[in-house]
Amino acid sequence: MANETTAVHVTHETIGKVGGIGAVLQGFFTSKSYLESIDRSILVGPLFTTEGSLSERLGDDGKVLYSSIDGYFNTEYAPAFREIEQYYNVGIVYGRRLFVDEETGIKSSPEVVLVDVRCIDEGVINEFKRRLFNGFGIQSHLHEHLWEYEQYVRLAPVAIDVLKVIQAAKDSTVVFSHEFMGMPTALAAILEPCCNFKTIFYAHEVATMRRIVEEHHGHDTMFYNAMKQARKCGLFVNDVFGDQSTYFKHALVEASKHCDHIYAVGDYVVDELRFLAPQFENASINIVYNGIPSYQISVQEKLASKEKLRRYCENLLGYQPDFIFTHVTRLVRSKGLWRDLRVLEHVEKEFKTQGKTAVLLVLSTEVSRRRSSDIYNMESTYNWPVAHREGWPDLSGGEADYYTAIQEFNTRSSNIKIIFINQFGFNPERCGKRMPANMEFMDIRKGSDVEFGQSIYEPFGIAQLEPLTFGGICVFTNVCGCLGFLRDTTGGADVKNAIVADYTKLTAREYPEIEDILQIEQSVRNRIEAAESERVAMQICSRLPMNEAEVESMIKAGYELAKDMDWDTVVNKYLLRGLQSVCKVPDELHIS
Numbered sequence: 350m351a352n353e354t355t356a357v358h359v360t361h362e363t364i365g366k367v368g369g370i371g372a373v374l375q376g377f378f379t380s381k382s383y384l385e386s387i388d389r390s391i392l393v394g395p396l397f398t399t400e401g402s403l404s405e406r407l408g409d410d411g412k413v414l415y416s417s418i419d420g421y422f423n424t425e426y427a428p429a430f431r432e433i434e435q436y437y438n439v440g441i442v443y444g445r446r447l448f449v450d451e452e453t454g455i456k457s458s459p460e461v462v463l464v465d466v467r468c469i470d471e472g473v474i475n476e477f478k479r480r481l482f483n484g485f486g487i488q489s490h491l492h493e494h495l496w497e498y499e500q501y502v503r504l505a506p507v508a509i510d511v512l513k514v515i516q517a518a519k520d521s522t523v524v525f526s527h528e529f530m531g532m533p534t535a536l537a538a539i540l541e542p543c544c545n546f547k548t549i550f551y552a553h554e555v556a557t558m559r560r561i562v563e564e565h566h567g568h569d570t571m572f573y574n575a576m577k578q579a580r581k582c583g584l585f586v587n588d589v590f591g592d593q594s595t596y597f598k599h600a601l602v603e604a605s606k607h608c609d610h611i612y613a614v615g616d617y618v619v620d621e622l623r624f625l626a627p628q629f630e631n632a633s634i635n636i637v638y639n640g641i642p643s644y645q646i647s648v649q650e651k652l653a654s655k656e657k658l659r660r661y662c663e664n665l666l667g668y669q670p671d672f673i674f675t676h677v678t679r680l681v682r683s684k685g686l687w688r689d690l691r692v693l694e695h696v697e698k699e700f701k702t703q704g705k706t707a708v709l710l711v712l713s714t715e716v717s718r719r720r721s722s723d724i725y726n727m728e729s730t731y732n733w734p735v736a737h738r739e740g741w742p743d744l745s746g747g748e749a750d751y752y753t754a755i756q757e758f759n760t761r762s763s764n765i766k767i768i769f770i771n772q773f774g775f776n777p778e779r780c781g782k783r784m785p786a787n788m789e790f791m792d793i794r795k796g797s798d799v800e801f802g803q804s805i806y807e808p809f810g811i812a813q814l815e816p817l818t819f820g821g822i823c824v825f826t827n828v829c830g831c832l833g834f835l836r837d838t839t840g841g842a843d844v845k846n847a848i849v850a851d852y853t854k855l856t857a858r859e860y861p862e863i864e865d866i867l868q869i870e871q872s873v874r875n876r877i878e879a880a881e882s883e884r885v886a887m888q889i890c891s892r893l894p895m896n897e898a899e900v901e902s903m904i905k906a907g908y909e910l911a912k913d914m915d916w917d918t919v920v921n922k923y924l925l926r927g928l929q930s931v932c933k934v935p936d937e938l939h940i941s
Contacts, residue, residue, distance in 0.1 A: 353388040355522040359531030363394035364408040369553050370527045372811050376640045376916035378457045379450035383920045390459035393508045395500045410447040429514040437507050440465035452644050462511050466503035477506045485604050492597035505533035518544040527551045529601035547931045550605035552613045554808040555621035556598035563682050567869035568805040569828050573853045576624050578863040586624050610931045612637040614809040615830020635927035638834035639809040640916030643818050645908050648901045654796030657785045662708045664783040665735050672707040675797040680715040688803035690758050693765050695886030700764040709767045715747045718773040728781040734770045795819045803850050818911035820904030827851040838913050845892050846907045850885045
């Protein structure tokens with residue numbers, strides 16, 4: 350059908366959810382509105398490993414239809430796939446992956462194309478690199494020694510030829526480049542003379558800005574003030590922070606100016622894109638916020654989950670705390686985990702006067718999932734996760750640094766303790782026998798009184814808002830993209846379920862010029878964090894529910910917000926509006 354819309358999502362998260370992009374895909378492919386609006390969806394990415402069996406290629410419940418890696422051919426496309434493989438000297442895996450929303454029961458099975466590009470023909474790919482340079486100024490010779498760059502360039506021409514074979518190279522096909530990884534394929538689509546592909550760069554972040562924020566000791570306190578001042582002066586990132594062209598991600602993200610349209614997951618992401626280069630000043634950029642979970646629960650369900658968490662704390666620490674605080678996140682610098690401790694220092698003082706107690710459960714790791722047998726052994730040998738030891742299977746280097754800060758806090762604090770669970774998953778099999786037998790991951794979401802997420806760089810922040818629908822208090826920073834969605838939903842009104850920390854507040858008198866702002870280092874940031882963390886702490890203490898009636902009020906308020914911030918809302922209110930400007934959407938799907 351001429352008007353059928355095909356969405357091609359190019360990403361590194363084709364067969365598993367690793368981070369934000371995977372969460373977005375999960376949201377889209379289990380959204381009724383997306384499935385009704387997009388006729389065909391295809392996931393495209395590199396094949397990261399040839400190890401394992403056929404049944405493992407496309408994840409749990411995936412269905413492989415073609416795999417030259419395994420000698421399996423069960424599709425009419427097989428002869429054409431073989432021709433592509435021989436021409437490029439690559440391997441192809443093709444099939445479908447299952448997406449399921451356990452709460453709603455919605456399922457979908459988008460197509461998946463994976464390409465083994467390790468041994469691609471050098472002459473063919475060099476010709477494509479020549480075209481990238483001539484058409485877009487991409488200097489691959491500067492970056493091709495980096496596999497993170499090279500594999501996505503190699504993927505691009507193969508992906509376009511596969512799309513032709515599976516009859517997805519049409520005028521109504523939109524190629525979504527999810528971050529820098531998809532840009533070579535998007536550029537290949539633009540270069541394709543036989544098809545009128547539409548291309549969208551989906552900015553889940555701006556990699557150039559992330560690197561600056563993370564590496565500078567002033568972090569967000571410095572960067573966002575510098576960017577604001579630079580924009581007033583008509584300056585761009587290269588003017589303020591030096592030439593970024595040697596950074597391979599910057600080269601690909603900057604090339605997104607050639608796409609038909611750009612999606613950004615947050616308001617600051619738009620500002621960061623405009624800050625990239627003059628060509629982005631008038632680029633077509635739409636905000637498409639991320640969706641958050643929207644499930645309605647009763648007071649009894651929330652209290653039941655909280656009781657499990659309290660019993661878990663009792664098994665570990667010998668007592669049941671009054672409140673459960675949580676932080677579920679990746680263990681990376683951008684998450685600003687030290688800020689939680691600064692806030693808790695002030696909460697501790699207040700709790701001492703009130704006679705209240707709390708435990709912060711931090712679920713985070715920077716390495717792969719530990720084996721259950723290792724968890725059980727550490728638990729029985731030295732009381733993991735209350736105590737930790739450096740080295741595998743326990744603490745990695747970054748985890749050890751974070752645990753040192755936790756030890757210092759726990760030594761000084763009497764009313765609040767922190768438990769660091771450095772493991773993927775949250776159930777007894779993954780986290781040990783001291784955990785209640787019926788514990789499941791959703792309990793840490795449902796039972797949480799407060800979820801922390803005070804990031805220094807956070808394009809959106811789905812995790813920060815996941816407990817919202819269950820009545821949790823969500824603490825995040827003003828640079829988190831989710832704040833824009835919240836304000837758009839509430840009309841800017843303050844809500845008791847959300848506390849926003851602003852670690853970027855400066856006085857114009859102290860920092861009148863951009864040169865002054867660029868001098869902001871850790872000492873200045875420490876001073877600002879000390880003052881702001883006390884304000885955040887007092888807000889937490891004043892908003893914590895003290896009885897069932899207040900718990901019920903928090904659940905009702907949280908759900909009323911969350912139901913207007915789910916994935917169907919995102920698709921209808923943001924995604925489709927932008928898509929209409931790129932390609933023709935059937936009239937009955939237009940948004941008034």
